[in-house]
Amino acid sequence: MSRFGEDLEHPHRLHGGYQTPVSRLWQGPSVKTLNPHNLMWPIFITDDSNGMEEIKSLTGQYRVGVNKIVEYLRPHVENGLQSIMLFGVPGNNVKDATGSSAGQNEGLVVPAIKAIVKAYPDLFISCDVCLCAYTDHGHCGIFQFDGSIDNPASIHRLAEISLAYAKAGAHMVAPSDMMDGRILAIKDALAANGLDGKCMVLSYAAKFASAFYGPFRDAAKSAPGKGDRSGYQLPPGGRGLALRALDRDAEQGADMLMVKPGMPYLDVCRDAKERHPELPLAVYQVSGEFMMIHHAANAGGLALRPTVEETLVSFQRAGVDLIITYFTPQLLQWWQEDKK
Amino acid sequence: MSRFGEDLEHPHRLHGGYQTPVSRLWQGPSVKTLNPHNLMWPIFITDDSNGMEEIKSLTGQYRVGVNKIVEYLRPHVENGLQSIMLFGVPGNNVKDATGSSAGQNEGLVVPAIKAIVKAYPDLFISCDVCLCAYTDHGHCGIFQFDGSIDNPASIHRLAEISLAYAKAGAHMVAPSDMMDGRILAIKDALAANGLDGKCMVLSYAAKFASAFYGPFRDAAKSAPGKGDRSGYQLPPGGRGLALRALDRDAEQGADMLMVKPGMPYLDVCRDAKERHPELPLAVYQVSGEFMMIHHAANAGGLALRPTVEETLVSFQRAGVDLIITYFTPQLLQWWQEDKK
Amino acid sequence: MSRFGEDLEHPHRLHGGYQTPVSRLWQGPSVKTLNPHNLMWPIFITDDSNGMEEIKSLTGQYRVGVNKIVEYLRPHVENGLQSIMLFGVPGNNVKDATGSSAGQNEGLVVPAIKAIVKAYPDLFISCDVCLCAYTDHGHCGIFQFDGSIDNPASIHRLAEISLAYAKAGAHMVAPSDMMDGRILAIKDALAANGLDGKCMVLSYAAKFASAFYGPFRDAAKSAPGKGDRSGYQLPPGGRGLALRALDRDAEQGADMLMVKPGMPYLDVCRDAKERHPELPLAVYQVSGEFMMIHHAANAGGLALRPTVEETLVSFQRAGVDLIITYFTPQLLQWWQEDKK
Amino acid sequence: MSRFGEDLEHPHRLHGGYQTPVSRLWQGPSVKTLNPHNLMWPIFITDDSNGMEEIKSLTGQYRVGVNKIVEYLRPHVENGLQSIMLFGVPGNNVKDATGSSAGQNEGLVVPAIKAIVKAYPDLFISCDVCLCAYTDHGHCGIFQFDGSIDNPASIHRLAEISLAYAKAGAHMVAPSDMMDGRILAIKDALAANGLDGKCMVLSYAAKFASAFYGPFRDAAKSAPGKGDRSGYQLPPGGRGLALRALDRDAEQGADMLMVKPGMPYLDVCRDAKERHPELPLAVYQVSGEFMMIHHAANAGGLALRPTVEETLVSFQRAGVDLIITYFTPQLLQWWQEDKK
Amino acid sequence: MSRFGEDLEHPHRLHGGYQTPVSRLWQGPSVKTLNPHNLMWPIFITDDSNGMEEIKSLTGQYRVGVNKIVEYLRPHVENGLQSIMLFGVPGNNVKDATGSSAGQNEGLVVPAIKAIVKAYPDLFISCDVCLCAYTDHGHCGIFQFDGSIDNPASIHRLAEISLAYAKAGAHMVAPSDMMDGRILAIKDALAANGLDGKCMVLSYAAKFASAFYGPFRDAAKSAPGKGDRSGYQLPPGGRGLALRALDRDAEQGADMLMVKPGMPYLDVCRDAKERHPELPLAVYQVSGEFMMIHHAANAGGLALRPTVEETLVSFQRAGVDLIITYFTPQLLQWWQEDKK
Amino acid sequence: MSRFGEDLEHPHRLHGGYQTPVSRLWQGPSVKTLNPHNLMWPIFITDDSNGMEEIKSLTGQYRVGVNKIVEYLRPHVENGLQSIMLFGVPGNNVKDATGSSAGQNEGLVVPAIKAIVKAYPDLFISCDVCLCAYTDHGHCGIFQFDGSIDNPASIHRLAEISLAYAKAGAHMVAPSDMMDGRILAIKDALAANGLDGKCMVLSYAAKFASAFYGPFRDAAKSAPGKGDRSGYQLPPGGRGLALRALDRDAEQGADMLMVKPGMPYLDVCRDAKERHPELPLAVYQVSGEFMMIHHAANAGGLALRPTVEETLVSFQRAGVDLIITYFTPQLLQWWQEDKK
Ligand SMILES: [Zn+2]
Ligand SMILES: [Zn+2]
Numbered sequence A, B, C, D, E, F: 001m002s003r004f005g006e007d008l009e010h011p012h013r014l015h016g017g018y019q020t021p022v023s024r025l026w027q028g029p030s031v032k033t034l035n036p037h038n039l040m041w042p043i044f045i046t047d048d049s050n051g052m053e054e055i056k057s058l059t060g061q062y063r064v065g066v067n068k069i070v071e072y073l074r075p076h077v078e079n080g081l082q083s084i085m086l087f088g089v090p091g092n093n094v095k096d097a098t099g100s101s102a103g104q105n106e107g108l109v110v111p112a113i114k115a116i117v118k119a120y121p122d123l124f125i126s127c128d129v130c131l132c133a134y135t136d137h138g139h140c141g142i143f144q145f146d147g148s149i150d151n152p153a154s155i156h157r158l159a160e161i162s163l164a165y166a167k168a169g170a171h172m173v174a175p176s177d178m179m180d181g182r183i184l185a186i187k188d189a190l191a192a193n194g195l196d197g198k199c200m201v202l203s204y205a206a207k208f209a210s211a212f213y214g215p216f217r218d219a220a221k222s223a224p225g226k227g228d229r230s231g232y233q234l235p236p237g238g239r240g241l242a243l244r245a246l247d248r249d250a251e252q253g254a255d256m257l258m259v260k261p262g263m264p265y266l267d268v269c270r271d272a273k274e275r276h277p278e279l280p281l282a283v284y285q286v287s288g289e290f291m292m293i294h295h296a297a298n299a300g301g302l303a304l305r306p307t308v309e310e311t312l313v314s315f316q317r318a319g320v321d322l323i324i325t326y327f328t329p330q331l332l333q334w335w336q337e338d339k340k
């Protein structure tokens, strides 16, 4: 057994490279490479202007009314919060076939943008753009008579909403609908109004029809009435479709690309970064990912902070620049405590 | 707004490709491409020969004694079970500094292999090979006087254990220790005994120091007494180290490569398949992944079967050929029911 | 000769990786990775509405009238048939210089689509689109006065036919003519009618002028009266032309690409998948391939089932997602019997 | 519909490139690029020294005794035959467990080599090297007591046979056994005798366990008595194993690589040429391929000559340099007739 | 001029992506991605044990004696210093032809390592390894009689020194000599003493014969007496040689690679990271780079802090993980002040 | 010790390749590959027609009036000067909101071009095109009412200026403004006047918001009054944005691409050449780079000539074809002296 030890080739010995905490940091991303600007926090705006309603299905998250939003954000801004993503949660009374209440001045998101811009001019505001929370059928597009998606009408509506948000001061609009061609339509609308240099477009380019969205649909009250979204969201195994969607949205002018959900699609993040190194890459750690870590931590099966941080480091390892996550305020809090 | 619709380039319209259930199947892997041979079930062998002890931290999994193992496997073999991975869970009384009880004829795994081979000659038996469950300090290697790993002694011991399992009839040994050079040592030992053409070696090549192992350590009673495994398991952000480990183990003769954990390292699976298309690729969906899905499903946050199947499809999309998962018997049961 | 055995490098020993039936399955595609959704069955529709005429040159295949088509398909649908491709075989009386009877409402294929959609709403219907069976000269395009192909007129006609099939309910049209630019023309026509999100386009992109089409021309009664197709089908050695055709059709919006014939062009399948991983890939196992296996099996030279399955596994190994083959009903039957 | 024609991008118009017979030749390989030196003819040597026995399962092929071999080859040499591959077909009386009669001076192949070298010094002689025709069990290697392959003993035997053929004057030996490490063993043996610069080694590197070998086993009387060759020949879907085998044999010194069978593995030919452009590539158009074309041609389904030539052009398109085919004398004859 | 504005393609408008401070951070590295663990500070150890001598040619840097080193480091460790690199500056009295005083127990660096390890066990200590400061001729290797480098003797000496530093507790040795094969020699020596898993090797792999080393030679008193280093350091235009050196040192087992100098070789950093993504990459911002920024800032031509930070961000943009820079204490100080 | 020396693999020995001055020249660019045509000299034209004002912040550079420019250039033209780049430095009295004096016939640059063309018809004249020196706010574009850039108006103005310079006889215009779409606007304007075949466009494509521009702003009197240029110049870490800018400008018709500043962005030069090998690549060694070398040389820290030449060789090694540098006359002088 003389072969053990001396015959092993040097590059085959790996241990030496990560024996100390410092040298481990040189091997790639780690908690030390996570910064507040890498995190974006999703915020739900309710139609009850004074509302502050806990979302049971999303631990620690609230549906907040426009009159309460500034106060709600304050402790987190003080902890270093740098960017948020707004979701409107309208009441059933304003829902209709075309989601016409989305983007209205008297609506939910537009006043919220204005209030936040005024209170926190340095806070980066992005807005989810979709129809599903505003339509009575709960789908992300407008239908034709035969029950199929009316793609031109849908992307026209999405462009109108995006324009309204940009005019109100949003720094970024993020269409999550997966209609064909919405990036082009939105960029056209912004450009026609001289706003395309002021409001970025983040494309939910590789958004999959996933089982991990469960808790969110409750939070945003956006589950479709009937049918599912498998006709416009991508099938989970659809790597080729994801590549085509990423390519298309880059070609149509997206300023940033997104993969969603996050952890179950880390390989698609890697694909996206390899194919589009010229654009920043976002990932959405969705409600199901968030909650299953919470449930497991509560049950004692997993340690919360190391698990959360490992998932974030994994996103960076896979090439992600911006992580949209419900864990944002918790992480800012932990990091604040570390400094003390 | 005349641009909507007619101006969209054809390759930019994606919806048409996945409007029907059949065409969705053409876009990539799906539940239809998952087969029983893609699944391997981890089995824990306890030192209580007649034992059948439920593992609370791992829903539905048991520690089984050698006298009960054949009966324990029967319903699953009848449901189509094709491969298993054995883990020994020895009692504290046999643990020592060098894990000398591992691979003993009168031990746990060797008699289990013999019993299973006899009862189910077509069942593929792989055996985890490590020291951590057999050492009194709970680490995966043997220590030198100064408290550092004695790498030559460790891989010598791992090769002895592997040889014992191969002689007993195992079709594959799978070293999970992350000592440098163990693949070469094991292949040398097998070759010197004419067994390298009969017993494959599956390398846990890219095994990360992860927070997702929590429940397993209880199942295998293998948590280290003090210290952690960050000196031999890879740091979570260590993509470069993972590439080096995969390259090394392929060069030293591994017959299959593994990434572990699974979902938080899907991008590393993609890296592994791109770099080593000539070898089959395995992934270990670890205890933390298994349990957080269970907890979330129990809490009503996620639907169990679609979530489980989505994770498996994601593995295939990322290039994985073999999935080691505690969900194996559940999946075989679901698929059996589908046929009725 | 001391070198034998111990000096062989481990990665150079391959046997160990495929000693058991299970481990062989991990090495790549096999009969276990073939699913009904990977198969598409070509069907010939005759102008005799009540016809059920065996095609002597294509063992076990029939020309079927529109009144008989539903019954003809029933046993195969029950065996798991998931997709078909329709070919019209008009009588000589309706043939003319421009193939004007193709795509007519009172024609062959349109009523057949309607009947099948109604009877089997889950069966995926694709339709071959070409002029050769409908023109009196038997060529795939329309001619100019000087005897050369009138490419604009030809692709206009092909687009009209495609539109007719899509309106009748076809899920996919598959132009096999090899005229330049037909994919763009067809997508334009579908888009102008709001059907491009509902009806896929499968391009016979790499279709070669092959000797293996012999039996088909009898089946479809589509042999050209004079001349051959070497001016529009690709020369067999034309790898560069095939790559250009695949690239073009992807750029013009094809939802799936095809290589035809199959086995003699497996290397082109590999080329196609390397170059267009973002699109599903089909192959047509043509009449000559089908019949030579039948003839050899009948003569006792080859075993039918293993030979057929090996050819299908080879398609998957070369990157193919969908196999169009006359063996479809036979395979479904064999697989049905395996379950018993 | 103004878009047809004028809007088509120039690179998308392909017809122009292959409108004339001459320009078609520029697009890639064709019958014009096939030369006699691209063809190698397999020849069977029987133990009946004066024998000339037609092989029913292989149309037009004979088992020929050593006394008749020179005359048998004469017309073909006159037609331009440039290379042959010899297979010995010994009688059952000399078969034993280790195939000891292979490579004997008084055997079949050694005297045949000597006779041919003397008669046709310019004819390139390669010799298949295997044990299956010489062992009483019909397998390609030697067995250990436990019924598994004794790899060191097997490759030792193969090296002895190769050396015998090289000493007799063979220009190339071609081991078809698929034992691990035989290329290294053979090169060692040749080098130790100063013959490695005189006798090439052609490795059957990517040889698959195929259904297309049926007729050959009758021709060479080499079917295994029991068991099959799936433990050493590659599984048909095993692309990764094929890449590893090609890599290994190139590393061990093979002068040429082979893929076998041919047409069903054209994608593997492409893989082989991409990965090893530094070596010439051979393909074996096996007995099943040969016979199914014959059967189909006899039945009138395919035209013999265009079909045969298309398969050969396909090999060249896929990167093949040398084609081993039973059609060799027929092709030489056709080409001879073309000249008249 | 109607084309302005509306005709510009969306992906061609870049401004929108970096209008806010937050979105600029998403576009790549910035001061926010620089962490203390990315910095390593070079320290000079003088033979005057109680010395504390300012180096005039290197603003703010000192030659420090072993008795003062612990105190010298204290304020910087308190500011977050994580790693240092030690250079010995021996007196002329101990210099000889073979640099025999380097690595002696009673020498400079060995006692300094021991003192620092004891005082700051978490501080990562790397040691420059070279002969030039210890030889009387001032070259980095040992000479043969004919005046050429004695490469074997030189790398033997370098391995001895490295071993001495590793035994004293250094976490990394960094040979800067550019002799062929020193990485292999050093790894052999470390491995033979069981230290290769404890002490990393950082190769100055791409070290160029540069004009930017001027100030250092004064600091380390290491200028060669006669001749220059162009026979072993790389010529500035030698990209090919640099790639070969990087490849070689990776193959011989380097744990990290270095490019030196830094800014004038940023393209070589990019080359190094593309070619060796599996290893961390270091850069040395050399004395000439350091001083010319200082001189320009003093003259009022450049603003110090933005210029320094821009150079560090540039290193990260080019793929660098670890920056060895004399600016380290200044940066830690600035960052500390930012927190207040 | 047997391993040192003799065990080193041959490709791992590098010294042999650069032992002589001649063989060093074979390894890549060097001072011998630098030619006068690789250098372009920036020239500042002042509004004092007879002016000859030394620029204190840029050693040895002058602001020269149009009446003096011919004489100023004469000694350098005689030394081999081949190309220059003109910058206008207007007086404050002509500055306004839109930079309307730029490109006027009675202005600075147009008469200078005419004078130089007449005096030195073989001297290649390029002209920087920007607004910052001509606007009263000192920004590179025109503003809208809300204080944001009016991109269409800005690129319209830039195109007018470019056209004026081209009409005056400039061989190249070089827009340095970083407005989106200016290359397209300029090429349109040139083409509309038949000048696009006569006047090249060199795009400052990858121009970063750098601290190294300090001295220039004094030279050109172009510092912005308030605000900075971070909204249109690229952030230093913005590799992705640089790739997009290079791609865009290549697509819009740039004849040459530029990276600016030089040394701190050498990796971007490498990126640019890899991505656009089809275009010549320029680099601007900016004022801060120029001055810090001067300051360090004056202080005795660096040797001037070797340092300057090393920076130029580094540009060539990184793929640069043309270097715009204030060192041009000094280099021409040195080279002239070398010839003596
Ligand atoms: Zn939606
Ligand atoms: Zn372990």
Ligand SMILES: [Zn+2]
Pocket: C130, C131, C132, C133, C139, C140, C176, C177
């Ligand atoms: Zn046709």
Ligand SMILES: [Zn+2]
Pocket: D130, D131, D132, D133, D139, D140, D176, D177
């Ligand atoms: Zn054989």
Ligand SMILES: [Zn+2]
Pocket: E130, E131, E132, E133, E139, E140, E176, E177
């Ligand atoms: Zn030195």
Ligand SMILES: [Zn+2]
Pocket: F130, F131, F132, F133, F139, F140, F176, F177
């Ligand atoms: Zn400017």
